[in-house]
Amino acid sequence: MALTNNDxxxxxxxxxxxxxxxxxxxxxxxxxxxxxxxxxxFFRAEDHEKYMELQDQILRNFLNGLVIHKxxxxxxxxxxxxxxxxxxxxxxxxxxxKPLGVKPKKPNVTQIGGIRFKVKDK
Numbered sequence: 001m002a003l004t005n006n007d008x009x010x011x012x013x014x015x016x017x018x019x020x021x022x023x024x025x026x027x028x029x030x031x032x033x034x035x036x037x038x039x040x041x042f043f044r045a046e047d048h049e050k051y052m053e054l055q056d057q058i059l060r061n062f063l064n065g066l067v068i069h070k071x072x073x074x075x076x077x078x079x080x081x082x083x084x085x086x087x088x089x090x091x092x093x094x095x096x097x098k099p100l101g102v103k104p105k106k107p108n109v110t111q112i113g114g115i116r117f118k119v120k121d122k
Contacts, residue, residue, distance in 0.1 A: 004053070004054070005053070005054035005055070005056065005058075005059045006042050006043075006046075006053065006054045008054075008059060009023075009042060009043075009054055009059060009062060010042075010043060012062075012066075013043070020036050020039050020040065021036075023039060023062065024036065024039060025069075026062060026065040026066055026068075026069050027058075027061055027062055027065050028065075029065040029068045029069060029073075030061045030064050030065040030068065032058070032061040032065070034058070038052070042054045042058075
């Protein structure tokens with residue numbers, strides 16, 4: 001028997017001791033709004049008339065929000081001028097970056113059923 005999305009979120013809720021308000025707050029971290037009544041429909045028994053199947057998008061948003069909740073939001077570091085100059089120093093001069101009309105030799109590659117193999121020259 002495979003786990004459904006509803007089973008996964010139920011197990012996570014129990015394992016992490018979360019309440020409905022905690023799950024709603026986690027979903028808000030990824031800008032996904034859901035009401036408490038919508039959320040409670042996911043935790044009902046399958047034979048209940050108000051039962052709703054949890055969609056992949058909601059589970060994905062919950063898991064992404066859970067990562068942010070546990071680790072914190074990832075902040076991108078802007079590149080400083082010193083970092084940019086260091087990258088430029090490692091590049092060859094501009095006149096050598098332009099194509100010279102000579103194509104580099106491609107490695108000998110064989111493809112069998114979607115898998116690529118490099119063949120060594122003898």
